[in-house]
Amino acid sequence: MDGGLRVTDRWVVPDAELRERFSRSSGPGGQGVNTTDSRVELSFDVAASPGIPDTLRARALGRLAGRLVDGVLTVTASEHRAQLANRETARDRMVVLLREAVAPPPKPRRPTRPSRAAKERRLAEKKRQSQRKRDRRVDGD
Secondary structure, rough: OOOEOOOOHHHHHHHHHEEEEEEOOOOOHHHHOOOOOOOEEEEEEOOOOOOOOHHHHHHHHHOOOOOOOOEEEEEEEEEOOOOHHHHHHHHHHHHHHHHHHOOOOOOOOOOOOOOHHHHHHHHHHHHHHHHHHHHHHOOHH
């Protein structure tokens, strides 16, 4: 909660661009469950953030399209009873999501062909299997 979220070596989301909301968490929790706002919703406006480079913004908007609502990415954490632990969990999840969203695309696959030896092994195995099945047959006489 100090200095923002470090997504990559060059990109840090400042705390001022993050919005946290707290609410009551569901599930068991004893007497404090009805009074403690331990659930955390962490939001980040990917579309309007001035701190994200344009190339990364376009990549992130494309990859996170299914999770964004009006360009805002929201992460929720409520598995811990302590609000601080849920805040850290939400921040960690946000970093993972953003890091995956702005990662460079994988290298394209270079098409290859099976080697001659691989083809021969495949055909030899097919012949062995065929012979095995032929040996199991019972003749009709």
